[in-house]
Amino acid sequence: MKKVSIIIPCYNHAQFLEKAIQSCLDQSHQNIEVIIIDDGSTDNSIQVAKSFKDERILVIEQNNSGVGIARNRGIKQSKGEYLNFLDADDWIHLSKIEKQVAVLDQNPDMPMVLCDVEKIYASKISEDTYSVGDALGYNKQDLFCALVLGGFFPPHVPLVRKSSLLKAGLFDKNKSTGGTADYDLWLRISAHNGKAHYLDEKLAFYRILPNSMSKNEYMMNEGYKLCLKKIIQTHPERASEAMLAFRKEKDNLQEANRWLQSEIQSLKSQEETSLSATLLKNKHQNVYIWGAGAKGEEAYHYLRSLNVFPKAFIDSNLDKENQTKCGIKIIHSDKFLKRQKTLKKQPLVVVASMYAREILEGIEKSSNTHQNYTIYN
Numbered sequence: 001m002k003k004v005s006i007i008i009p010c011y012n013h014a015q016f017l018e019k020a021i022q023s024c025l026d027q028s029h030q031n032i033e034v035i036i037i038d039d040g041s042t043d044n045s046i047q048v049a050k051s052f053k054d055e056r057i058l059v060i061e062q063n064n065s066g067v068g069i070a071r072n073r074g075i076k077q078s079k080g081e082y083l084n085f086l087d088a089d090d091w092i093h094l095s096k097i098e099k100q101v102a103v104l105d106q107n108p109d110m111p112m113v114l115c116d117v118e119k120i121y122a123s124k125i126s127e128d129t130y131s132v133g134d135a136l137g138y139n140k141q142d143l144f145c146a147l148v149l150g151g152f153f154p155p156h157v158p159l160v161r162k163s164s165l166l167k168a169g170l171f172d173k174n175k176s177t178g179g180t181a182d183y184d185l186w187l188r189i190s191a192h193n194g195k196a197h198y199l200d201e202k203l204a205f206y207r208i209l210p211n212s213m214s215k216n217e218y219m220m221n222e223g224y225k226l227c228l229k230k231i232i233q234t235h236p237e238r239a240s241e242a243m244l245a246f247r248k249e250k251d252n253l254q255e256a257n258r259w260l261q262s263e264i265q266s267l268k269s270q271e272e273t274s275l276s277a278t279l280l281k282n283k284h285q286n287v288y289i290w291g292a293g294a295k296g297e298e299a300y301h302y303l304r305s306l307n308v309f310p311k312a313f314i315d316s317n318l319d320k321e322n323q324t325k326c327g328i329k330i331i332h333s334d335k336f337l338k339r340q341k342t343l344k345k346q347p348l349v350v351v352a353s354m355y356a357r358e359i360l361e362g363i364e365k366s367s368n369t370h371q372n373y374t375i376y377n
Helices: 014-025 045-050 067-077 096-106 132-136 143-148 162-168 175-192 217-234 236-282 294-305 333-342 356-367
Strands: 004-010 032-039 057-062 082-085 112-121 159-161 196-208 287-290 312-315 328-332 348-351 373-375
Touching: 004 014, 004 067, 004 096, 014 032, 014 045, 032 045, 032 067, 045 057, 057 067, 067 175, 082 096, 082 162, 096 112, 096 159, 096 196, 112 132, 132 143, 132 196, 143 175, 143 236, 159 162, 162 175, 175 217, 217 236, 287 294, 294 312, 312 333, 328 333, 348 356, 356 373
Parallel strands: 004 032, 004 082, 032 057, 112 196, 287 312, 287 348, 312 328, 348 373
Antiparallel strands: 082 159, 112 159
């Protein structure tokens, strides 16, 4: 069982550090070491770190030097074949290391394996639909291309092969990279070897705090630009490959969009033909339009093109009642439904609304019928 080194830099995160450390000690893969580098904290972070009595924990103290230097010190002290970087305010699922180790063991030429992440706001799971898989897009087979084209993930998502990291170099000590120092390192590792595997499981938990560097959009964008400028200078051929991948992806998206627009137009034509056939078959002249908005007006002009003259608009908005649109009256929906029940010959109602399905369901519940209703799209 290969050893994994989990490296936790910490600066004034005493309130979160215990959870981060415990998530490491609870791993189903037990052959780990947890290296905590206290980066000159002024709170009681160091006391929290030293409160754990586990021989797998190593606590290092240093003057405040920045997260890059703290992580690099942890790397130099590490004895594991695989590395996991964990910020002190985040934590990992108990099976994360085991599942990712299995992938790297089976793929000795692969530098890293990724997983999905759960964002946490104020101790609650975020409704944010962010997914590492979605961020990587269509280029999961070449992590370098995915990163250049906008893919990103928090530092504790990957499990990294230490030998691959050392080949690419340590974290950049330049503080101008700020919260993108990990992105810079992933670019350099994947420039040498873009192989990576993505586990579609949320095995990492990423806490979003009000003062998180990741929330400073300007600083993050400046950091990304600096990282990309560096990688283009050091690996121009790989950068060119990424640009070609982007062009191919763009062409694929344009082709998919043309197909989608064609399908939408085809469906619309079929629906219009169906509506036209309904009108002609039943020779309806007693026609109403449900929906006095822009779509209702569009339906009105379409019906007029078929030589059909709608009697009135129907709308549930009381403010529109007794007003006119296109020269015909607007009737409130409740009044129309009551009147409809008394009619021997039922009119045809063309529902012209983005909520057409919901409207028909409501009518069916209230009057147990909508056989003389048809939808205009």
